Amino acid sequence: MFDLKLKDLYQVKITLRGNPTFKKYGIVYPHDANTKALFAKGFLVVSEALTAFAEKIPFTEEAMKKDYGENLVKGQDPFTVTPIPIGTPIYDQELDAVIGNEFDRFVHDEYLKAQIISDSAKTLVGKLFCLSVGDGSAYYVVTKETKSTVHIEWRGFSGDRYTDQILGWGGSFPKARIAKIIRREEALRDIFSKKEKIV
Numbered sequence: 001m002f003d004l005k006l007k008d009l010y011q012v013k014i015t016l017r018g019n020p021t022f023k024k025y026g027i028v029y030p031h032d033a034n035t036k037a038l039f040a041k042g043f044l045v046v047s048e049a050l051t052a053f054a055e056k057i058p059f060t061e062e063a064m065k066k067d068y069g070e071n072l073v074k075g076q077d078p079f080t081v082t083p084i085p086i087g088t089p090i091y092d093q094e095l096d097a098v099i100g101n102e103f104d105r106f107v108h109d110e111y112l113k114a115q116i117i118s119d120s121a122k123t124l125v126g127k128l129f130c131l132s133v134g135d136g137s138a139y140y141v142v143t144k145e146t147k148s149t150v151h152i153e154w155r156g157f158s159g160d161r162y163t164d165q166i167l168g169w170g171g172s173f174p175k176a177r178i179a180k181i182i183r184r185e186e187a188l189r190d191i192f193s194k195k196e197k198i199v
Contacts, residue, residue: 004059004081006030006039011084011103012046014057025049025084025106027161044081049103050110050156052169057081104159111157114141124150124175129182131167136160140167142178150175 009028016022026046029035035045038056042063047054058064059081084103092099099105118128118141127142137158144151153170154163163169 004044006036006044009044009081009083011086011101013082013084013102014046015080015082017078017080025103026055027156046081048156049107052154100159107157107159111139111155114155114157124179124182127182128155129178129185130157131164131181133162133164134160136162138162138164138167140164140170142182145175148175149173150178152178 006028007030009030012026012028014024014026026048028044028046032045038045042058042060044057044059045054046057057079058066064078084101086101090099090101090105092105099108114128117126121127124142124145128139129141130137130139137160139155139157140152141155142150143153149172151170151172152167154168167173
């Protein structure tokens with residue numbers, strides 16, 4: 001089936017046979033003990049590029065038979081896992097800059113979409129916010145809102161894939177505290193956007 005070497009994988013693209021529009025991007029952690037153990041059994045663990053979810057993808061015929069049974073056509077893979085070389089630059093005409101590789105471009109485009117949704121959100125739902133973590137950032141989006149709480153989910157918009165020590169991968173948190181973080185970030189963005197216009 002696939003000729004994959006775990007040590008060669010990090011950023012990957014998954015495509016489906018017979019569906020040219022399907023593309024999914026993810027991260028493989030080759031040094032993770034669980035990833036190594038499942039790889040030895042014919043499964044590749046891929047963390048989704050933007051969320052905290054991971055998938056177990058069969059890549060040997062035996063593992064595929066376990067997952068797909070009779071639906072597997074002999075000699076044909078239902079999907080393809082393609083490693084994306086790190087540092088393969090792509091020139092962005094809109095930004096007039098070089099942006100990493102295909103994976104980085106996907107993450108960047110999804111970040112821009114999330115920011116547009118956040119800017120137009122009339123409630124906290126859809127709001128995107130960022131916290132400083134170490135030498136990078138952790139991004140979160142509000143997915144649900146009640147009178148006293150909000151549910152947030154982590155997003156992989158930072159290349160470091162950091163999480164905040166308190167917010168982790170997301171969950172339910174006091175609405176007032178998250179709203180305060182969002183208001184602070186929006187106020188800072190407003191200040192700096194005005195400063196850019198003046199200069």
